Amino acid sequence: MSIVTIERKVLEKNDELALQNREVFQRHGLFVVNIVSSPGSGKTSILEQTLEHLKNKLHIAVIEGDVQTDFDAQRVAKFNVPVVQIVTNGGCHLDAKLVQDALASINLDGIKLLIIENVGNLVCPANYDLGENVKVVVASTTEGDDKPLKYPTMFRNASALLINKIDLLxxxxxxxxxxxxxxxxxxxxLKVFETSCTTKQGIAEWCTWLEKQV
Amino acid sequence: MHELSIAQNIVEIIHKHIPEAEWEKVASVHLKIGKVAGVVSDSLDFSFQAITAETSLRNTRLEVESIPFRVLCNACGVTTENEVGFTVCSECGSGNTKVLSGSELDITEIEIAEPAVKIS
Structure with a gap:
């Protein structure tokens, strides 16, 4: 037997591409948010509320990630912001390459905030750096109070937590x-916000925090 | 099932670091996987076997070393381990801590069999 010592990150290829994305973001003076959560927590509704709140203050672009359909991109397009839909065709997460390809379709000039809505999944997206500045995790009250313990990685790597559907408590x-x-x-x-897209509770606080990060 | 894409990355790393003539002889790949890396070793093994079954890496095994989640407390100075991934110190409750390990997803060694593994 002979042993070849290599000491590599298994996801080094993704990390290299994420670094390239990060350089592109820095060159354009962009702040990039990667929104993660389980399916149905209200990521897209939060995004709609955020666009409504901030679109007149900041130039925002959106990358949508879904396994199938461009429904979310259609919802976002109503706010007249540049949006690209990534359809992963079964893939359970976005990776840096998918984001890099999507960036080719967006004119980043003048954009200050790029919001990436990841595929609804609390496990897999945790391993894939996209080049973002911060991860924001959305956990809705209907998912129960034990989600952080069941999916700790997502909560450990996030900068902010939005506890959504707070009106249903x-x-x-x-x-x-x-x-x-x-x-x-x-x-x-973790910076914690209690939000509801129905009553608008907490949306202004979340948007103020986000605006300050940019 | 991101284990499948992780398995593909492992195959690519082997291909990059080992000359093609040696691929048939790769006996094992050593990995360090942190307790909270979010990777299921059995699923990774299954995915790796599935994508290498008909290839020159069909005799390659994955050897996984599990790395504990360890937290050093800057307040009380104690290093603790936990299974869940709490970054709050379990001794004194301080949040002023540093995570020492547990998120690894590293490939450390590739073992080459000499002589070549017999091809069936």
Whole structure:
């Protein structure tokens, strides 16, 4: 037997492409957010509210990631912002190459904020750096208060947590204090927002925080 | 199932670092996978076997070393391990900590069989 020592990151190729993306973002003075969550937590609704709130203050572009359909891109296009839909055709996450290809279709001149909505999945996107500045995780109250413990990586790598569908709390069995405590044990630096896209609770606070990051 | 794409990355790394004439002889690949890397070793093994079955890497095994999630507390100075991935210190409760390990997804060694693995 002979041993070849190599000491490589298994995902080094993705990391290299993410670095290239990061250079492109820096060159354009772009702040990039990667929004992650399980399917149905309300990522696209949060995005719609964010665009409504910030589109007159900031030039924003959007990359949408889904396994199938361009439904989300259609929803975003109504806000008259540049949007590209990535359809992964079964792929469970976006990777740096998919984002790099999507960037070719967006004129980044003048854009200050790029929001990437990842594929709904709390596991796989955690491993793939896209070149973003921050990850934001959305967890809705209907998913229960134990999500941070079940999917810790996503919460540990995120800068902000949006606890969405907060208006449904009276009707469901979700302990908000428990949810926050669990998330903060995983990542004490998480900035936590309680949001509802129906009542608009917390949207202004979240948008103010986001605007400050840009 | 991102294990499939991770398996493809492993194949590409082998191809990049080992001359093609030696691929048939690659006996094993050593990996370090952190407890909270979000990678299921069994799924990775299954994916790797599936994509290499009809190739020159069909005799290659994956050897996985699991790396614990370890946190160093800057407040009390104690290093602790936990399975969940809490970054808060389990000794004193401080959030002023540094994660030492547990997110690895590294390929460390490739073992080449000499002489060549017999082809069936």
């Amino acid at each position: 009276p009707y469901i069995n979700c302990n908000l204090t428990e949810l926050k405590t669990n998330a903060l044990k995983i990542n004490p630096k």
